[in-house]
Amino acid sequence: YVDVRNIASINPAQVKPLPVDDEGLIISDAIKDCDCVYTTPSHQYPTTVTMPLDRRRKLLEMANEHDFVIIEDDYECETNFKQAPSPALKSLDQHGRVIYIGSFSKTLAPGLRLGYIVASKELIAEARSLRRLMVRHPPANNQRSIGLFVARGYYDSLASTLVNAYKERHQIMGEALQACMPNAFEKPSFGGSSYWIKGPDNLNTGELKQLAAENGIVIEPGDIHFLGDNPPLNYFRLGYSSIDTQKIAPGIEKLAKLIDQLVSN
Ligand SMILES: Cc1ncc(COP(=O)(O)O)c(C=O)c1O
Numbered sequence: 001y002v003d004v005r006n007i008a009s010i011n012p013a014q015v016k017p018l019p020v021d022d023e024g025l026i027i028s029d030a031i032k033d034c035d036c037v038y039t040t041p042s043h044q045y046p047t048t049v050t051m052p053l054d055r056r057r058k059l060l061e062m063a064n065e066h067d068f069v070i071i072e073d074d075y076e077c078e079t080n081f082k083q084a085p086s087p088a089l090k091s092l093d094q095h096g097r098v099i100y101i102g103s104f105s106k107t108l109a110p111g112l113r114l115g116y117i118v119a120s121k122e123l124i125a126e127a128r129s130l131r132r133l134m135v136r137h138p139p140a141n142n143q144r145s146i147g148l149f150v151a152r153g154y155y156d157s158l159a160s161t162l163v164n165a166y167k168e169r170h171q172i173m174g175e176a177l178q179a180c181m182p183n184a185f186e187k188p189s190f191g192g193s194s195y196w197i198k199g200p201d202n203l204n205t206g207e208l209k210q211l212a213a214e215n216g217i218v219i220e221p222g223d224i225h226f227l228g229d230n231p232p233l234n235y236f237r238l239g240y241s242s243i244d245t246q247k248i249a250p251g252i253e254k255l256a257k258l259i260d261q262l263v264s265n
Pocket of ligand 1: 001040073075102104114154
């Protein structure tokens with residue numbers, strides 16, 4: 001996730017890119033010398049793939065064996081609609097290796113600036129002290145309101161409403177992509193709010209972004225999600241969390257034509 005990379009580089013921490021496949025973070029020797037591993041197991045960002053249980057267990061074993069901490073950013077864990085949710089790494093963690101973080105930005109409103117951490121008392125105390133120096137604290141009335149919203153079960157109802165809406169849009173977008181850009185998306189994800197698309201090799205998604213915007217379509221070029229020089233320019237993300245369902249199929253059809261137009265020039 002690009003902002004985690006940005007935060008680490010302010011620190012400054014030495015950032016090591018770790019490869020992912022269609023089951024998320026690959027558990028390899030490359031992890032052994034890390035002090036801290038950041039991962040998004042529910043839906044790997046940006047590919048959206050879900051890390052299976054055996055890989056989660058393996059990652060925890062490695063954390064114990066090689067003495068590193070895992071930051072589990074469980075963003076969009078609520079929008080998992082293709083299978084029974086996998087247990088969070090935090091729930092499998094017997095040795096206090098995992099710092100679990102979640103956000104209300106995607107489900108409620110990013111402007112609230114509210115999220116949560118599940119970690120040891122000592123870590124929470126330290127995080128509070130640091131937060132005080134950076135933002136003091138989010139408004140207490142917002143914290144209290146959201147606390148009550150969660151405690152009284154309204155958040156769960158909201159999550160199930162979102163899941164129903166996203167599930168339908170995910171399916172419609174998947175079918176439209178299959179029809180107009182077959183083989184362009186990676187293994188189907190188990191939820192989330194976007195598709196990660198691989199365009200033709202000679203597609204420049206910076207150009208596509210501009211052309212698409214002129215045609216009323218918003219895409220996010222994927223190059224910022226790769227670490228290192230010369231990232232590929234043919235990947236992009238397509239979100240469906242705030243688009244009218246009936247606009248999805250015509251939009252994909254139009255986008256496919258724009259891609260053809262760009263790559264055949
Ligand atoms: C991978 C990932 N983690 C976390 C967040 C949430 O960030 P915040 O709570 O700062 O809005 C996002 C939002 O886009 C995200 O994409």
